[in-house]
Amino acid sequence: MPQNKIICSGLGLVTMNEVSNTQLKTxxxxxxxxxxxxxxxxxxxxxxxxxxxxxxxxxxxxxxxxxxxxxxxxxxxxxxxxxxxxxxxxxxxxxxxxxxxxxxxxxxxxxxxxxxxxxxxxxxxxxxxxxxxxxxxxxxxxxxxxxxxxxxxxxxxxxxxxxxxxxxxxxxxxxxxxxxxxxxxxxxxxxxxxGKISPEAETGIESPTRFEIDGIVEACQKANRVSILAGGGAIGSGGLIANLSERLDAPLITTINARGIGKGSELSVPISPSLECTRNLLEESDLVIALGTEFGPTDFNIYKSLPEIRFKFLIRVDIDETQLTRGPKADIAVCSDVVGFLKPLLELLPTTTRNSRGRERAKQTIEEVKSILSPEEMNYINIIHAIQKELPDSILVGDSNQISYAGNLYCHIHKDTGWFNAATGYGALGYSVPAAIGASLADSSAPLVCLVGDGGFQFTLAEMGTAVDEQVPVNFVVFNNLGYGEIKNYMINQGIEPIGVDPLPPDFEHIARAYRIPFARVRKPQQLINILRQPIQDKLPRLIEYVEKA
Missing domain, CATH: 3.40.50.970 (Thiamin diphosphate (ThDP)-binding fold, Pyr/PP domains)
Structure with a gap:
């Protein structure tokens, strides 16, 4: 037999057999x-x-x-x-x-x-x-x-x-x-x-059993005032949810991360469950179907002013079995992804549309929210709606800033992934600039509008360089109130002298010039819309300063 000779290589002292095996590997x-x-x-x-x-x-x-x-x-x-x-x-x-x-x-x-x-x-x-x-x-x-x-x-x-x-x-x-x-x-x-590289076949989560679906169909047929509550886990199933909403004549309430689901429907209620009008709509329903929501405080009690929500009958669907044990107790809990739940349910539900005043209930809730939000909040919401009207396929990426807070309370969005920001559970500043770049890379055909404050913008200002490198046509709209305006207002409302909330912002026109990108300065909503109406040239980002405070 040949000797298993020891040799020296870049791998160290190895045998000939080991060298041969290594050559067969990657x-x-x-x-x-x-x-x-x-x-x-x-x-x-x-x-x-x-x-x-x-x-x-x-x-x-x-x-x-x-x-x-x-x-x-x-x-x-x-x-x-x-x-x-x-x-x-x-x-x-x-x-x-x-x-x-x-x-x-x-x-x-x-x-x-x-x-x-x-x-x-x-x-x-x-x-x-x-x-x-x-x-x-x-x-x-x-x-x-x-x-x-x-x-x-x-x-x-x-x-x-x-x-x-x-x-x-x-x-x-x-x-x-x-x-x-x-x-x-x-x-x-x-x-x-x-050694061998071989991807495994994709597996899927188990769908609900026929027995479970039959019980849910029965609950839906017995109920007279159904509401649907969609969370971030429902993204990607908007068409199925809209179908269910129509069949049950059920108002469709969307949390922050589900905005855009139900777009254009008269049953859509894109209002935060932290507001009393939405809470009343849910508690007055004799059946609520909750799809992919964790019932977190930033969605359901951001102001810590409302008692624990009470449902008359709750069907809850979540991919995480542990999550189903947290928050409100469900009368029927289903561990499933939302699509896997909705498809068999829609197959068994009657296709006829009932009439339980769902549109009237949805419209009443929307009219009520307009009356309780502040003029400043409604001004921001009107800006969001104006952007959506001008750019109906747009994606709006926000930060932890005032316009995002207002839109999280109420705004109509035209697509499932058309609204997201960091002003949710973790609440990081500086999120929107890089997140908008990533969003644009994912969908280069959609107009991208980044909504950021001058304070948050400075956290990740350097990523403007990445936007230029990658030629992402993002509209970076900086709402300049000369500091951390939201925190400053909060301190004043709490009777605290504002300290540390007035950092001097840079000259944004010079920032744009340094990155060799287009710049505009506006002071009114219509001026902003006029700029956004103009197509972005040469695949370059555009920096727009919205002056809120001189």
Missing amino acids: PFGKALITCLEEQGVEYIFGIPGVHTVELYRYLGNSTIRHITPRHEQGAGFMADGYARVSGKPGVCFLITGPGLTNALTPMAQARADSIPMVVISTVNPEPRGRNDFGRLHELPDQTGLLRKLAVYHHRMNNPECLTEVMNKAFNWHRLNRPGPVHIEIPLDVISTHV
Whole structure:
């Protein structure tokens, strides 16, 4: 028999057999890129670093386009915006330590809003007995930190698990409540080789049984005043929900992350359940069907002024079984995605449309909300409606700012993914600029309007450079009130002397000039509409300053 000769190579001291086996395998970085291509990944958001260069070795020859933000927080928010519009996970490549911690805020926002995100980072090799070696980008316990935040976390100690782990990461949002998934790759694994790469067949969540659906059909037929409540988990099923709403003559109330579902219907009630008029509509219904909503306080009691909501009869549908045990107790709880619930229900429900004054109830609620909102709030809402009228297919991406707060209370939106912002559960500032870039990459045909305050704009102002690099035609509308106006008003209302709320904004015209992009300054809503009416030229973003305070 031939000797199993020991030789020296770039892999260290190995046998001839081991060299032969290695040649039959795929470098880890190439295998990872192949997995991402097979999962349909279009974009990766990230900033290369010494720890991640092996992930980039094979990226240039792939079908995936790399987007370079100016900060990893921007990478995370871009992935978020892309995911909301495309319906697919946004993907980030991040370095060990600071690159990853810079993206914790976007990951937290994505977790709060159930947005699918796959974050792939490197990590230092397992320490032996201590964590404070002083290695580059070292954290005391990176794995422990991310386990707390990610909805699914995996440390890739065994490279042969790559395909299995990537399949689980990308199928997570289809089978569970979506959120940020984190895969970390130790530096001593990233330069290894991988065997067979084979994506698993996609599986689906179980649909409700015929027995469950029969009971729900019976409840629907017995009820005289049905209302439907749609949350962010219902995005992508708007046509089915509108069909159900019509058949049951049921007003359709949408939470912040579901705005646009029911667009154009006389049964649509795009009003926050935190307002008393919406709360009354729900509590007066003898049946409420809640689809994909967590019943969180930012949607249902933002002002902490209302008692716990009480339903006469509640059917609740959620993909997360644990979520069904939180919040209001359901009379019928169904663990399913919304589409898997609605399709069999609509097949069994009578196709005739009933008349239970649903349109009248919806119209009355909308008239009531217009009378209780402040003139300032209605002014912002009218701006939103004017933008929608001028650009009916537009996507409006907001920040934690006054116009977003007003629109979250009430606004009509023309498409399922046409309205989203950070003024929800986590409430991060600086979200809208990078999120709008990600949204534009997901749907370049839709007019993009970013609604941001001068305070929040300065958090991620540098991402204007990314918008220029990637030629995304986004209208960045900066509402300039010379500081953190919303917080300042809150402090005054609480009897607190405003401190720390008047940061000096930059000269926005000079900012536009520095990035060589078009600029306009307006002071009235119609002036803004006139600018938005003009097509964006040369695939460049446009900066518009809306002066609210001289």
